[in-house]
Amino acid sequence: MKSKDFHGIFFKYCAKMDNFACFKTIMILCTCWILLAIISIALTGKFINEVLPIDRYIGSVSTNSKEIILGLNSTGTERTDVLAVAYMRTGSTFLGKVLGWRNDVFFWFEPLRKYGAWQYLRQNDLLCHILRPNCEILSENSIRHPKKAQRFLLDMFDCHLQPYDNMPTDINFNPKLLPPSWTEYAKCKKSMNASFTCNKLLVNSCKTAKHRIAKVLRTDLEGTIPLLKNNPRLKIVHLLRDPRAIMNSHLRTWWVRKELKTYTQIEADSIVICSRMRSDILAGKSLMKLYPDRVRLLQYEDFNNLDENVQKLYKFLNMEFTSQQDNILRSLKKDSPRDKPTSKKNVTYIAYDGFHPFDFRQKMGWNISAIVQKYCGDVLRDLGLRQFKTEAEYLNLSQNVVIDKLPFQLT
Structure with missing residues (x-):
């Protein structure tokens, strides 16, 4: 219904009542409109905060707008x-x-x-x-x-x-x-x-x-x-x-x-x-x-x-x-x-709490390492790491694990 149609019907209806009844009706309607406006604002705010989180909302606007919001x-x-x-x-x-x-x-x-x-x-x-x-x-x-x-x-x-x-x-x-x-x-x-x-x-x-x-x-x-x-x-x-x-x-x-x-x-x-x-x-x-x-x-x-x-x-x-x-x-x-590694002659090793890059050679047997190398040869090459051919090579700690330099090292 258009606004002017509603106004016409309302005033026609109000003209049949005495002044006090008409005034009372107007006050009730105004109160209802105010309450509806308050509820609408509250629901809109809840929607923005819960359904559309504010961080996600501002992600779609410009930086200047974000700072204003x-x-x-x-x-x-x-x-x-x-x-x-x-x-x-x-x-x-x-x-x-x-x-x-x-x-x-x-x-x-x-x-x-x-x-x-x-x-x-x-x-x-x-x-x-x-x-x-x-x-x-x-x-x-x-x-x-x-x-x-x-x-x-x-x-x-x-x-x-x-x-x-x-x-x-x-x-x-x-x-x-x-x-x-x-x-x-x-x-x-x-x-x-x-x-x-x-x-x-x-x-x-x-x-x-x-x-x-x-x-x-x-x-x-x-x-x-x-x-x-x-x-x-x-x-x-x-x-x-x-x-x-x-x-x-x-x-x-x-x-x-x-x-x-x-x-x-x-x-x-x-x-x-x-x-x-x-x-x-x-x-x-x-x-x-x-x-x-x-x-x-x-x-x-x-x-x-x-x-x-x-x-x-x-x-x-x-x-x-x-x-x-x-x-x-x-x-x-x-x-x-x-x-800390087991005591061996001519072995120097610093053990960090949570950082143990090469101690697998001292703690894991050659037979297990050989299994891993069997399935991971290409990965070891991609990581720039040495593959050991024999148990003697594996246990020789003077033979570095890193061949030259690490390909993904931080620069």
């Missing part, structure tokens, strides 16, 4: 989101501490673990076993489909965390794994167990952080392409490691070792490790050409010169080197007695 200064646009991709037992916890244990970082520890403890997402529709060369094709309706994981990660970088409160992280509030950004949330969950109240603390920690970082072990590099396209602030680093060292760590970690009781199982694990690395090295080379300032392959062995290379990594990620981070690096350099 939220009163942001220029530092708001300097934030870097980081996806640290790795495999199980490749030094990812070490890298996580280098990146995530800073006061200016919101760090999410293994957000995709809930999609399957022993599975990882591959290509566009595969769910594969971490230790066995077995994959299944996922339908798009599956809750484990890569698109769901990609949506989750995009929401995480936008601090849209409410839908994921029941699966916050795999840290289980273990103090050794708890980054600073989760401290208040962990205290809240322990004392109150009120999801909504605690979730607001987590969202606030995320929104106030200068950098947002996630460490993922359960996706391949191909699965990160939609994230690069949808989040212009995102940078990706992929941590690679000598597959023989990965196998050594698998066999020395009780919850992995129990799955590797036979040589057949060790062979299967070797096949998976190097199949993943082969695919990701190929994808990484392509992505570094497309996104030279946003994608970088890293080698665990490159962090032998820890201070210098961590600063290079921070520079790539637009992160400052702070006094707090200097203290973290010092803690990573502490000797770890349980990991």
Whole structure:
């Protein structure tokens, strides 16, 4: 009904009433209009905050508009989101501490673990076993489909965390794994167990952080392409490691070792490790050409010169080197007695807490190393690492593992 038609009907109806009744009717209608306006404004605000998170909304407008909407200064646009991709037992916890244990970082520890403890997402529709060369094709309706994981990660970088409160992280509030950004949330969950109240603390920690970082072990590099396209602030680093060292760590970690009781199982694990690395090295080379300032392959062995290379990594990620981070690096350099090598003549080795690049030669037998080399020869060549032909060569520690220089070293 047009406005003038409504006015005509109303005044015709009002003319039949006395002045007081007409005035009363007008006041009731005005009150209703005011209430409707208030409800409309409230619902609109709720829609923007809950259905269309403000961080995602401002991502589609110009920088000047962003500053007007939220009163942001220029530092708001300097934030870097980081996806640290790795495999199980490749030094990812070490890298996580280098990146995530800073006061200016919101760090999410293994957000995709809930999609399957022993599975990882591959290509566009595969769910594969971490230790066995077995994959299944996922339908798009599956809750484990890569698109769901990609949506989750995009929401995480936008601090849209409410839908994921029941699966916050795999840290289980273990103090050794708890980054600073989760401290208040962990205290809240322990004392109150009120999801909504605690979730607001987590969202606030995320929104106030200068950098947002996630460490993922359960996706391949191909699965990160939609994230690069949808989040212009995102940078990706992929941590690679000598597959023989990965196998050594698998066999020395009780919850992995129990799955590797036979040589057949060790062979299967070797096949998976190097199949993943082969695919990701190929994808990484392509992505570094497309996104030279946003994608970088890293080698665990490159962090032998820890201070210098961590600063290079921070520079790539637009992160400052702070006094707090200097203290973290010092803690990573502490000797770890349980990991010191067995005494051998003319052997010098510095064991870092969380950093053990070449100790597999002293802790893993030649027969296991030979199995890994059988399936990973091309990967070792791509990583610039030596293949040992005999047990005598393998045990001769004067023979360096790195042939010349690491092809993906930080510069």
